[in-house]
Amino acid sequence: xxxxxxxxxxxxxxxxxxxxxxxxxxxxxxxxxxxxxxxxxxxxxxxxxxxxxxxxxxxxxxxxxxxxxxxxxxxxxxxxxxxxxxxxxxxxxxxxxxxxxxxxxxxxxxxxxxxxxxxxxxxxxxxxxxxxxxxxxxxxxxxxxxxxxxxxxxxxxxxxxxxxxxxxxxxxxxxxxxxxxxxxxxxxxxxxxxxxxxxxxxxxxxxxxxxxxxxxxxxxxxxxxxxxxxxxxxxxxxxxxxxxxxxxxxxxxxxxxxxxxxxxxxxxxxxxxxxxxxxxxxxxxxxxxxxxxxxxxxxxxxxxxxxxxxxxxxxxxxxxxxxxxxxxxxxxxxxxxxxxxxxxxxxxxxxxxxxxxxxxxxxxxxxxxxxxxxxxxxxxxxxxxxxxxxxxxxxxxxxxxxxxxxxxxxxxx
Amino acid sequence: xxxxxxxxxxxxxxxxxxxxxxxxxxxxxxxxxxxxxxxxxxxxxxxxxxxxxxxxxxxxxxxxxxxxxxxxxxxxxxxxxxxxxxxxxxxxxxxxxxxxxxxxxxxxxxxxxxxxxxxxxxxxxxxxxxxxxxxxxxxxxxxxxxxxxxxxxxxxxxxxxxxxxxxxxxxxxxxxxxxxxxxxxxxxxxxxxxxxxxxxxxxxxxxxxxxxxxxxxxxxxxxxxxxxxxxxxxxxxxxxxxxxxxxxxxxxxxxxxxxxxxxxxxxxxxxxxxxxxxxxxxxxxxxxxxxxxxxxxxxxxxxxxxxxxxxxxxxx
Numbered sequence: 074x075x076x077x078x079x080x081x082x083x084x085x086x087x088x089x090x091x092x093x094x095x096x097x098x099x100x101x102x103x104x105x106x107x108x109x110x111x112x113x114x115x116x117x118x119x120x121x122x123x124x125x126x127x128x129x130x131x132x133x134x135x136x137x138x139x140x141x142x143x144x145x146x147x148x149x150x151x152x153x154x155x156x157x158x159x160x161x162x163x164x165x166x167x168x169x170x171x172x173x174x175x176x177x178x179x180x181x182x183x184x185x186x187x188x189x190x191x192x193x194x195x196x197x198x199x200x201x202x203x204x205x206x207x208x209x210x211x212x213x214x215x216x217x218x219x220x221x222x223x224x225x226x227x228x229x230x231x232x233x234x235x236x237x238x239x240x241x242x243x244x245x246x247x248x249x250x251x252x253x254x255x256x257x258x259x260x261x262x263x264x265x266x267x268x269x270x271x272x273x274x275x276x277x278x279x280x281x282x283x284x285x286x287x288x289x290x291x292x293x294x295x296x297x298x299x300x301x302x303x304x305x306x307x308x309x310x311x312x313x314x315x316x317x318x319x320x321x322x323x324x325x326x327x328x329x330x331x332x333x334x335x336x337x338x339x340x341x342x343x344x345x346x347x348x349x350x351x352x353x354x355x356x357x358x359x360x361x362x363x364x365x366x367x368x369x370x371x372x373x374x375x376x377x378x379x380x381x382x383x384x385x386x387x388x389x390x391x392x393x394x395x396x397x398x399x400x401x402x403x404x405x406x407x408x409x410x411x412x413x414x415x416x417x418x419x420x421x422x423x424x425x426x427x428x429x430x431x432x433x434x435x436x437x438x439x440x441x442x443x444x445x446x447x448x449x450x451x452x453x454x455x456x457x458x459x460x461x462x463x464x465x466x467x468x469x470x471x472x473x474x475x476x477x478x479x480x481x482x483x484x485x486x
Numbered sequence: 487x488x489x490x491x492x493x494x495x496x497x498x499x500x501x502x503x504x505x506x507x508x509x510x511x512x513x514x515x516x517x518x519x520x521x522x523x524x525x526x527x528x529x530x531x532x533x534x535x536x537x538x539x540x541x542x543x544x545x546x547x548x549x550x551x552x553x554x555x556x557x558x559x560x561x562x563x564x565x566x567x568x569x570x571x572x573x574x575x576x577x578x579x580x581x582x583x584x585x586x587x588x589x590x591x592x593x594x595x596x597x598x599x600x601x602x603x604x605x606x607x608x609x610x611x612x613x614x615x616x617x618x619x620x621x622x623x624x625x626x627x628x629x630x631x632x633x634x635x636x637x638x639x640x641x642x643x644x645x646x647x648x649x650x651x652x653x654x655x656x657x658x659x660x661x662x663x664x665x666x667x668x669x670x671x672x673x674x675x676x677x678x679x680x681x682x683x684x685x686x687x688x689x690x691x692x693x694x695x696x697x698x699x700x701x702x703x704x705x706x707x708x709x710x711x712x713x714x715x716x717x718x719x720x721x722x723x724x725x726x727x728x729x730x731x732x733x734x735x736x737x738x739x740x741x742x743x744x745x746x747x748x749x750x751x752x753x754x755x756x757x758x759x760x761x762x763x764x765x766x767x768x769x770x771x772x773x774x775x776x777x778x779x780x781x782x783x784x785x786x787x788x789x790x791x792x793x794x795x796x797x798x799x800x801x802x
Contacts, residue, residue, distance in 0.1 A: 109601035110703040117602055147601075252775065278745075283778050286707065288698040289501065292742040295493035298622050299743075312603065312699060325615060325623035 099142035100135065100405055102127070102201075102395075103162030103170040105155055105182070108147035111285035112174050114338040115311045115384075119173060119203070120145050122385045125375055126392040136399040141392070150174060150285060152181035159185060163198060168407055171391070173204025173223070174311070175284075176255040180207065180214060187216040190407070197407035197485075203391050206333075207254045211433040215480035218407060220414055220434040222387040226255060226308065226333075228476055229356045229440070230262040232469045233306070233331050236354075236442050238270045243329070245277045247302035249293060251313055252281035259308035259333070277302050285313060290320035297326060304329045315339025322347030330354065335445065336384060336463070341456035344445050351446035351464065359386035359423030360443045360463040361454035368423045372454060382456055386422035390436065394419050394429065408485045427471060433480035440474055442467040489620035494739045500628055502735025503635035507690035508708070509715040509727040510642060511683025517722025518659050518679055520577055521569065524584040527709035528591035529684040533557045533691020534700040535599055538606040546609035554688035561684020565677045588705065596702045603701035631693050638689065643724060655679060659722055714785045720798020729796060734781045741777035 104123055107116040120143070127141040135141055144167055146158035155178050159170055172182055179202055190197040200219050202210065206226040210219060224232075237243055248263055250256030260279060267274050277300040280293060287293075294317075297305060305328050309317055314334050321328075322343050330353040335344065344353045361372050361382055368386070375383050383389075398413035399405055414429050421427040427438030443463040448455060455462045512526045536556050540549035564587065572583040607613075608627045615623035646652035658665045658675050666672040698704065715734060719726030749769045788795060 109596065111699075111701065111707075113602040113701070281775055282742075286778065288704075288707065289497070291497050292494060292739045295490055295497070295622065296743055298493075298620075299487070299490040316699065323615075323623065323625045323628075325618070325621070 099140045100169065100399065101142050101144055101165065101167040103144045103146055103159065103167035105146045105148050105158050105162065105170055105172045106174050107150040108145060110149050111312050112150040115174055118338065118381060118384050119388065121379050122383065122388040123392065125378065126389055130392060130396050136396040137403045148178060150178065152178045155182055156185050168405055169199050169201065171201040171203055173202060176205040176207030176210065177253050179205030179210055180254065183210060183214065183216055183219045186218050190218055199407035199411055201391055201395065203385065203387055207258055211435040212479045215433050215482050217482050217484055218411060220429065222391040222436045224358065224440060224474060225435060226258045227262050228474050229333055230259065230266055231476065232440050232442065232474065233356050234266040234270050236467050237331060243274055243304045245275050245302045245304070247278040247297050247300055247305045248276065249280040249282065249305060249307050251284040251309055253284050256281060256308055263306050285311065287313065288316065290317045291324060294320045294324045294326055298324065302328055304331065306331045308333045310334040310337055312339065315343055318343035318347065336456065341445060341459050341461065345459040345461050351444040353445045354466065355443055357441050357443055358438050360441060360465065362452040362463050363423045363441065363465060364451065365424040382454065389422040390419060390427060390438065425471060433478040435478065437471050437474050439471050440469040441465050489622065490743055492619055493622055494743050495736070496624060498736035498739035499732060500632055501739065502732035503632060504690055504694055505711065505715050505735060506728050506731035507635055507638060508687045508712055509719065509731055510724055511686040512712055513716045513719065513722060513724070513727045514679055515683045516716060519676055521580045521584065525587040525591060526687055527705040527712055528588045529557050529561055529687040530691040530708065531595060531705040532560065532591060533688030534606065534695035534704060535595055537692035537695050538604050538700050541606065550692055553692045554685045557688030558681040558685030562677050562681030565680035570673065592702055592705060601702055603699050606695045606700040608696045627697065634693055638686065639728060646724065711781055714781045717785050718788045718795055720795025723797040726795055726797030737780050737784065738777050741780050742774050744773040747772045
């Protein structure tokens with residue numbers, strides 16, 4: 074009797090094991106981003122976006138006969154923690170990792186991946202960066218296994234300042250940014266480009282504050298107010314932009330805002346509260362109200378499913394290109410996939426053509442400068458149930474976003 | 487300039503009073519039981535989350551009363567069934583207990599409410615600008631926070647100095663054995679003080695929740711500052727806690743407003759380190775950028791020059 078039971082258990086174990094074996098046939102993408110702490114709001118949104126695109130691709134049969142599987146890992150926006158998590162992800166069988174929040178984290182990951190690949194030939198890992206925009210990642214510190222889908226900080230500032238150049242009303246500009254590599258590159262680029270394009274504009278403040286630690290921005294707002302600025306430029310993201318705008322709303326600060334990420338969770342609500350109708354601008358690679366039927370249909374499906382709007386059109390570009398590359402080489406070998414991604418062109422999420430530059434693995438795509446406020450008749454989508462939505466103020470073609478690179482990477486033979 | 491000073495003072499005093507709400511409980515517990523309660527900021531967080539939950543069910547005003555009572559109750563239970571058993575094994579066991587408790591509470595909060603911030607809003611009744619100075623609005627809710635904090639300080643101070651309960655608590659602070667010999671139930675006093683201390687942190691949580699982001703990392707963000715307040719103010723001294731809270735609140739907000747760097751001060755002397763070197767980076771760091779570390783620098787100075795704290799008479 075006992076032996077029969079044992080045999081049955083053995084069969085059950087075998088069945089379970091084979092089930093696991095078939096699960097290993099999925100294309101595992103390790104998503105390493107903050108899922109707890111102050112960065113969690115953006116981390117969760119990113120995870121849902123990846124999940125959504127993976128489902129969409131799986132519904133079409135995945136890539137190379139395999140399904141996509143997203144494995145979430147919480148790095149608490151911490152570089153050290155990320156390296157622990159990436160090791161766990163590799164142990165779990167992931168050969169593709171993706172991360173976005175925090176250029177300090179991205180730099181550590183990119184470095185780690187390069188070293189890991191040198192030490193483990195044949196088991197290479199590829200790192201797909203969907204949001205960390207420190208220019209150095211595709212310039213001095215570029216590596217073959219790092220690919221970036223978001224426009225880097227300098228590209229965004231170039232576009233923003235080109236738009237600001239034509240705004241006669243701007244006289245005094247205040248810079249406020251997070252105190253780490255990305256915030257510092259925003260501040261340096263803003264100062265240099267404004268000086269070149271609008272020498273008459275005065276920079277009346279240049280602030281750096283701790284990253285994701287400030288919970289009350291009112292002292293900073295008081296300072297902006299006292300400086301007499303009419304325009305603020307900030308690269309802040311996650312709660313740092315939402316709380317900054319919230320404090321501005323509370324204090325009744327009336328200035329124009331040129332931002333990278335005002336669309337993040339909590340941002341639209343604060344803008345509406347402050348009554349800054351079309352006075353907050355953001356540089357984006359797409360927004361809900363861009364007149365493009367395919368993306369608007371996806372936007373609707375996404376909102377129906379998760380109750381939030383699409384904040385990362387670039388995740389769609391990244392995942393769709395990855396699927397194309399895997400199908401093309403019929404393998405998930407990181408080196409082969411990487412070579413297939415190089416130079417690839419794609420119809421991007423909001424329409425128009427984008428391409429992955431071979432020289433530095435930076436993706437170039439059409440960019441939009443949008444303002445947030447009351448909606449017109451052709452703007453179906455609002456944000457965070459405020460009734461207000463994004464409106465495209467200017468479109469920058471792919472060619473006009475191209476900046477030179479200093480990248481000299483070593484390619485696999 | 488006058489405008490900046492006034493606004494910074496208001497913001498600093500507000501932050502200081504909020505710190506005081508928490509530090510008062512912490513310093514009482516510390517001096518009475520000799521326990522550095524690492525979980526104290528967790529009670530603050532519990533207050534915010536309980537407040538959020540009750541506010542969703544019954545509105546903000548019931549939450550303002552019920553949430554601190556609940557937190558106080560949890561605090562009393564922790565003392566009765568946790569700390570009291572750990573007490574037998576000495577201070578290290580107590581310290582480790584509260585240290586572990588902080589993690590347990592954080593994990594529990596994450597399990598119940600998730601890891602992302604929750605949408606805890608300022609009540610509509612108070613969601614308007616109270617007054618305008620130099621064209622800057624001051625939100626009514628912040629004024630309300632100020633009023634509550636001051637009322638609690640006055641009430642606490644009156645209770646400790648004017649009532650019989652206060653007398654026993656004060657006596658138990660310094661001579662617990664003598665108080666017990668006189669027939670008072672010292673363990674009950676301990677439990678009550680722990681409960682009240684937790685409830686005070688709970689109040690701070692409820693009123694700070696809507697403005698300072700209710701999330702599972704809020705305890706970790708504020709916890710270290712609390713210890714600074716207690717050490718700088720001196721153990722067991724309410725006045726000390728008040729003074730240190732205000733000092734740190736003002737220090738942080740004013741530091742943010744100052745843009746001076748070493749380069750500005752010594753720039754005239756002609757000494758300027760070559761850019762790109764470590765020294766030049768240090769040279770250009772403004773006072774505003776150092777604001778987050780100033781309280782800790784202050785703590786180090788106090789520990790060196792007056793280890794009893796500014797108002798205390800016991801060694802930390």
